[in-house]
Amino acid sequence: MWDKQSRFVALVKVYSDDLYRFAYWLCHDKDVADDLVQETMARAWRALDNLRDDKAAKAWLFTTLRRENARRFERIQPKLVDIELDSIADNRDDYDTSTEAYVLRQSLAELAIEYREPLLLQVLAGYNCNEIAEILNITTGAVTTRLFRARQQLRKSMSGDNYQSEVNVL
Amino acid sequence: MNCIEFRHICTSTPKCKDVAYLEHQKTCSSCAKFAKETDLFNRYLHKAVNVSPSPDLVVRILLRQSLSRDKRSRLNYYFSSALAASLLLVVSMIFITLHKQEPALEQVITSYIKNNPQLPITKQNIHHIELKRLFASVNLSLDGDLGIVKFAKPCYINEQLSLHLILAGDKGSVTVLLMPNSSVNNTIKVNNTSLNGIIVPCPKGSMAILGASGEALDQIKQRFQNSITWIGA
Numbered sequence: 001m002w003d004k005q006s007r008f009v010a011l012v013k014v015y016s017d018d019l020y021r022f023a024y025w026l027c028h029d030k031d032v033a034d035d036l037v038q039e040t041m042a043r044a045w046r047a048l049d050n051l052r053d054d055k056a057a058k059a060w061l062f063t064t065l066r067r068e069n070a071r072r073f074e075r076i077q078p079k080l081v082d083i084e085l086d087s088i089a090d091n092r093d094d095y096d097t098s099t100e101a102y103v104l105r106q107s108l109a110e111l112a113i114e115y116r117e118p119l120l121l122q123v124l125a126g127y128n129c130n131e132i133a134e135i136l137n138i139t140t141g142a143v144t145t146r147l148f149r150a151r152q153q154l155r156k157s158m159s160g161d162n163y164q165s166e167v168n169v170l
Numbered sequence: 171m172n173c174i175e176f177r178h179i180c181t182s183t184p185k186c187k188d189v190a191y192l193e194h195q196k197t198c199s200s201c202a203k204f205a206k207e208t209d210l211f212n213r214y215l216h217k218a219v220n221v222s223p224s225p226d227l228v229v230r231i232l233l234r235q236s237l238s239r240d241k242r243s244r245l246n247y248y249f250s251s252a253l254a255a256s257l258l259l260v261v262s263m264i265f266i267t268l269h270k271q272e273p274a275l276e277q278v279i280t281s282y283i284k285n286n287p288q289l290p291i292t293k294q295n296i297h298h299i300e301l302k303r304l305f306a307s308v309n310l311s312l313d314g315d316l317g318i319v320k321f322a323k324p325c326y327i328n329e330q331l332s333l334h335l336i337l338a339g340d341k342g343s344v345t346v347l348l349m350p351n352s353s354v355n356n357t358i359k360v361n362n363t364s365l366n367g368i369i370v371p372c373p374k375g376s377m378a379i380l381g382a383s384g385e386a387l388d389q390i391k392q393r394f395q396n397s398i399t400w401i402g403a
Contacts, residue, residue, distance in 0.1 A: 012231050020223035034227065041231045042238060104218035123216055129183055147182040155211055 007054070008045055015061050016041065021124045022062060025116065026069050028109055036072070040065040062125060063135050066117075100158060107157035115150035118143050176201045180208050275352055275369060276360055278328045279378050283345065283365060291320045291336055291343070305398070308333045309350050309374075314397030317390075328352045330375075337390065341382040344390055350375035350400060374400040 016037055023033035023040075043064055044051075051057060108116060121127045121135060129147070133140040171190040176198070179186050186192075195202050296319045298312075304322050305312040308331050320343070321336035333348040345367075354376045358369040367380030370391055377394060379387045 008235065009232065012228055012235075016228055016231060017223055020227060021219060021221055024221050025219060030221075030224075034224065034230075037223070037227065038231055038234055042234060045235045045238065100214050101218040104214060108215075108219065119215075120219065123212070123219055144178075144182040148178055151181045151208075151211070151215075154215065158211065158214070 004048055008041075008048055011044060011048075011057055011061070012041055015058060018058075018125055019061055019065055022120050023065055023069065025108065025120050025124075026066075026113075027072070032072070036065055036068050039068050043068070058125065059127075059131060059135055062121065066135070103157055104154060107154050111150060111153060115146050115153065118146045119150040119154075122147060173198060173201050177204055180205050184208055184212050275328060275349075275354060275376065276358055279347060279360070279369065279380075280362065280365055282325070282327050282347075283380065286325075286334075289321050289323075289334075289336065293320075295319060296322050304333060305348075307331075308348065309401045310348060311399040311401055312397060313399060314393075316393060316397055339381050339385045339390070341385045344379065344381035344385060344387070346390070346394065347378040347380075348372075348375070348394075348398070349377065352376050370395075372398075372400055 019037045019040060020033055023036040024030060027033055027036065040061060044061060051060060108119075111119070117136060118132045121132045122129075127135070129140050129143045132147075133143045136143065171194045173194075176191060176194045179188070179191055180201070195205055298315075301316070301319060301322055302312045304324065307324055310333065316335075316337065318338040319335055320338060321334070323334050325332055325334045325347075327347060327349050330349060330351045332350070332352070335346040335348070337344045337346060352375055354369050354371050356371065360367045360369060360378070360380065365380050366383050366385075367378060368387055368391065369376055369378045372395075377391070379390050379394075381387055381390075
C-alpha cells in the first residue's frame with residue numbers, strides 16, 4: 001500500500017504533462033496553464049485521501065483542472081488579447097513548426113470551447129466518448145457529435161495545404 | 171453499416187474497434203481512403219497540440235506541495251501548542267482562583283506588617299471619638315470599648331480600605347487589622363517566623379489579630395466582635 005506522498009508523486013509524474021497540454025489549449029497561455037496545473041495538483045494533494053481508486057485519478061485530475069479553469073473566470077474577467085501560439089515553441093525540439101501544425105493550432109484556438117474540450121480530451125488524454133461524456137457531464141451522443149464537428153472544422157482549415165497533397169498521395 | 175455511418179464514427183471516434191465498422195473499412199475502398207485521411211489528420215493534430223510544459227514543472231509542483239505540507243504541519247503544531255498553553259492557562263487560573271483567598275490574605279497581611287515595621291505609637295490611649303471617626307471612614311461602627319488603643323490609621327490591605335490598630339496587650343503590643351471586603355471562610359491561624367495570631371471571618375470582611383506568643387487573642391477577638399458593627403460598602 002502506497003503512502004499518500006508516494007501516490008501523489010506518482011500522479012504528478014504521470015499526469016502533469018497531459019494536464020499541462022490540456023490547460024494550455026484551454027487558456028492559450030503557458031504561464032496560466034502552469035498555474036492551473038499547479039493549482040490542480042495542490043487541490044489533488046489536499047483531497048487525495050478521498051480518491052479511493054487510483055484508476056479514477058486521471059479523470060478526477062482533468063475534471064479538477066476544468067473546474068480550476070472555470071474558477072479563473074469567476075475570479076477575474078481575463079483580458080482578451082491576440083495570442084502568439086508559437087511563442088511556446090521557444091527552445092522546444094518536440095514542437096512541430098510546420099505550416100500545417102501552425103494552421104491547425106490557429107484553428108484549434110479559434111474552435112468554440114464546447115468542441116475544443118472533447119477533442120483535447122480525446123487527442124491529448126486518450127479518452128473514449130463515454131469517458132469524455134462523464135467528465136464533461138453530457139451525453140455520449142453529444143460528445144460524438146461535438147467531436148465530429150470539431151474535426152470537420154479543423155479539416156476544413158487544412159484544405160489547400162501540404163496536408164492536402166499528402167492526402168492525395170494516399 | 172453504410173458509408174455515412176462509417177464516416178461519422180471514423181471522424182468522431184478514430185480508434186473504433188467495432189466489428190461492423192472494421193468490416194466496412196475492408197470492403198469499401200472509398201471509406202478506407204477516408205479512414206487513412208482521418209488517421210493522417212489525427213497524427214497532424216496530435217503533433218500540433220503536443221506542447222511541452224517547462225522541464226521543471228514536476229519539481230515545482232512537488233516543491234509547492236512540500237511547502238504546503240510543512241506549513242500545514244507547522245500550523246498544526248502551533249495550533250496544538252497554543253491550545254495546550256491556553257488549556258494550561260485556564261486550568262492555572264481556575265486553580266489560582268479557587269485556592270487564592272485564604273493563603274493569599276495571610277501572605278498579604280504578613281507582607282503588610284513587614285513593610286510597616288515602625289509605626290508612630292502614642293503613649294496615651296486614642297480618644298474614643300477619634301476612633302469612632304476612623305472606624306466610620308472604613309464603614310465600621312464602633313459601639314463599645316476596645317481597651318487601650320495606641321495607634322489607629324486607615325490603610326490598604328489586599329487593595330481594600332482597612333483599619334490598622336495597635337492595642338496594648340498583656341504580653342506587648344497587639345496589632346488588629348479590620349478588613350471590610352476581604353473575607354475568609356474560616357478562622358486561620360497565622361504562625362510563621364514573623365507573625366503569630368489569627369484571621370477571623372466577620373459579617374462583611376475579616377479581622378486579623380496578631381500578637382506575641384501567649385497573648386490572649388481570643389479575648390481581644392471577643393471584645394472586637396462585641397464592639398464593632400460591620401456596615402459594609
